[in-house]
Amino acid sequence: MAFDTSRFSTLAMQANTRLMAGARLLRDRLLPRVADTTGNLLRLFAPAPATSGDDTHFLPNFCRGRAIGAIVLIAELLAVVITLITRRISSNLFQDLVLVSLFVQWIALSGAATLCIARHFLDKLPNSRALGFAYLLLLAVVLAVSEAAVWVLWLAGTISSPRPEWYVYFHIQNITVAAIINALALRYFLARHQLRQRTLSEARAKIEVLRSRIRPHFLFNTMNIIASLIRSAPDKAETAVVDMADLFRTMLGDSENLVPVSNEIAIAKKYLDIEALRLDSRLRVDWSVGKFPRKAVIPVLVLQPLLENAIQHGIEPIPAGGVISVRLSEENDMIHILVTNPLPRLRSKSAVTPLPSEHTLDNLRLRLESHYGDAARFMVTQEPERFSVAVEIPIRGGTP
Amino acid sequence: MRVLIVDDEKLARDRLRELLNEIGGHVVVGEGMNGNEAVEKAAELNPDVVLMDIRMPGMDGLEAAMHLMGMENPPMVIFTTAYDQHALHAFEVNAVDYLLKPIRKDRLAAALDKAKKLTLQQLQEINQAQETPQARTHISVHLRGNIRLVPVQDILYFMADSKYVTVRTANEEHLIEDSLVNLEKEFGEKVFLRIHRNALVATDYIKGIEKSTTGNWQVALSGLEKKLDVSRRHAAAVRRWARR
Numbered sequence: 001m002a003f004d005t006s007r008f009s010t011l012a013m014q015a016n017t018r019l020m021a022g023a024r025l026l027r028d029r030l031l032p033r034v035a036d037t038t039g040n041l042l043r044l045f046a047p048a049p050a051t052s053g054d055d056t057h058f059l060p061n062f063c064r065g066r067a068i069g070a071i072v073l074i075a076e077l078l079a080v081v082i083t084l085i086t087r088r089i090s091s092n093l094f095q096d097l098v099l100v101s102l103f104v105q106w107i108a109l110s111g112a113a114t115l116c117i118a119r120h121f122l123d124k125l126p127n128s129r130a131l132g133f134a135y136l137l138l139l140a141v142v143l144a145v146s147e148a149a150v151w152v153l154w155l156a157g158t159i160s161s162p163r164p165e166w167y168v169y170f171h172i173q174n175i176t177v178a179a180i181i182n183a184l185a186l187r188y189f190l191a192r193h194q195l196r197q198r199t200l201s202e203a204r205a206k207i208e209v210l211r212s213r214i215r216p217h218f219l220f221n222t223m224n225i226i227a228s229l230i231r232s233a234p235d236k237a238e239t240a241v242v243d244m245a246d247l248f249r250t251m252l253g254d255s256e257n258l259v260p261v262s263n264e265i266a267i268a269k270k271y272l273d274i275e276a277l278r279l280d281s282r283l284r285v286d287w288s289v290g291k292f293p294r295k296a297v298i299p300v301l302v303l304q305p306l307l308e309n310a311i312q313h314g315i316e317p318i319p320a321g322g323v324i325s326v327r328l329s330e331e332n333d334m335i336h337i338l339v340t341n342p343l344p345r346l347r348s349k350s351a352v353t354p355l356p357s358e359h360t361l362d363n364l365r366l367r368l369e370s371h372y373g374d375a376a377r378f379m380v381t382q383e384p385e386r387f388s389v390a391v392e393i394p395i396r397g398g399t400p
Numbered sequence: 401m402r403v404l405i406v407d408d409e410k411l412a413r414d415r416l417r418e419l420l421n422e423i424g425g426h427v428v429v430g431e432g433m434n435g436n437e438a439v440e441k442a443a444e445l446n447p448d449v450v451l452m453d454i455r456m457p458g459m460d461g462l463e464a465a466m467h468l469m470g471m472e473n474p475p476m477v478i479f480t481t482a483y484d485q486h487a488l489h490a491f492e493v494n495a496v497d498y499l500l501k502p503i504r505k506d507r508l509a510a511a512l513d514k515a516k517k518l519t520l521q522q523l524q525e526i527n528q529a530q531e532t533p534q535a536r537t538h539i540s541v542h543l544r545g546n547i548r549l550v551p552v553q554d555i556l557y558f559m560a561d562s563k564y565v566t567v568r569t570a571n572e573e574h575l576i577e578d579s580l581v582n583l584e585k586e587f588g589e590k591v592f593l594r595i596h597r598n599a600l601v602a603t604d605y606i607k608g609i610e611k612s613t614t615g616n617w618q619v620a621l622s623g624l625e626k627k628l629d630v631s632r633r634h635a636a637a638v639r640r641w642a643r644r
Contacts, residue, residue, distance in 0.1 A: 225415075318457055319458045
């Protein structure tokens, strides 16, 4: 007997271990996969995913009164629809509505409560998996509530057995309706989330562009210089303020504008005049401007960012300053721009002080790409002591 | 107070000078255009306060302040800046005073009233808080109350003995009070390679790694007759570096 007991307990332990392993497998491998697949299926008919990587989650917070209120309202509307289009359950339409409402609200509130409890868990998951899990959870809730409803009816004595003849049909009907409605609801939440994300990232991109155009360092240093000039040379201060106004008007304007080449050169020269106040004799510019036909147009602020980049990385870091060379010419209906600046001697070839990220240049390159497509060229050449950017754009401005 | 003004922009220096005149009670003893000049002029002119821009070509204001703090009687430092998000946050955290450009007269007067001496630690913490903490461009050597700035790119090696570290360039040798561990951490092994418990050599100057007649590894440096011993413990790391 003693032998038997121990054998039995060993078997029981083994069975237990296997069961645990199975449960773990279900939890760790199978469920996430099912959730993923479900989520992806739901995503199939969702709009293109917006840029992800944001912290907010697509599911609304179902622990909050507002969301619950909305759910109660929607559930009630659904109950009305169901009551109107189904066969009469009782003799009285109003009584039907009460019964259906009770059942639908029960499911809806249980679902909201489940999502509220599961919130912390769902928040940690990637979107498509969370979507799948939420969907499966809601279907499970429907199944459980339907089953509970049958039991309540049986215990209340309304039906004679917990397995009435309509039992299977009842479950299938509920699950099907829930599957469709939940899919629609989740799909709506996802779409709303993606729309919000896109609006957000567009707004951020706009701010980023503006900030890259108006460098705070340039702005405040120039204001300091103007404050100084107001005492010593009021006329120079006046010119600086007016130049700044012109420059900022252009920077705040529409970047899609096409302007004659001479306009762009004029605004670039105003910018250089302002920088020259700060940098004094350290900034020397060697201009060479060829002849341009009158029809030659160029997107606004193409030349100025090139000069700004040259000053930022080529003149400011060198104590003695240097010469920026600017070449503009027209050839075969293409406008050629070449800006070259010196580079500071690196402290040591290994003591890397990487050039600050080339935001200015990246922005310009992207702008030219979106404006001209393949028709424009943008080339950067870095030599040990020189850095140059060459831009070639069609003379007629392309299609904005 | 005796004030030294350091800014790479002439008009910015002019403005400070004029504001100081209006405030009264201060003498501008000199002006500098970059960090190197700040250190040289501070050693020569002995100012009470240095008004210094942070961003300057060559040596920046932060590094210059670090060298100043090594002086026997360091001046007080007030930084000026147009816009440096990261630096400003670090300044707040470390209670280091700064002035924002365009500079206001009353703010300047208040800053001069409560100006205080900085500590090397404050400056190092500010440097660490930067987006890319900068290694020094120069090592400051103190000679009888004077400061000598040795460009890091000229240094062949650092050699430690019991108390001091010797800095060796092609033509000179200086003693500094620093530790090889700190130097190694600051510059990283890309710039100075540890070849011995007591030696860091500049990777840029390594000409070759050879075996001596006694079977020990040695490093030959360009511009230097004698060869430096590689300790057994560092031999593997040195050869790994050479293979790259």
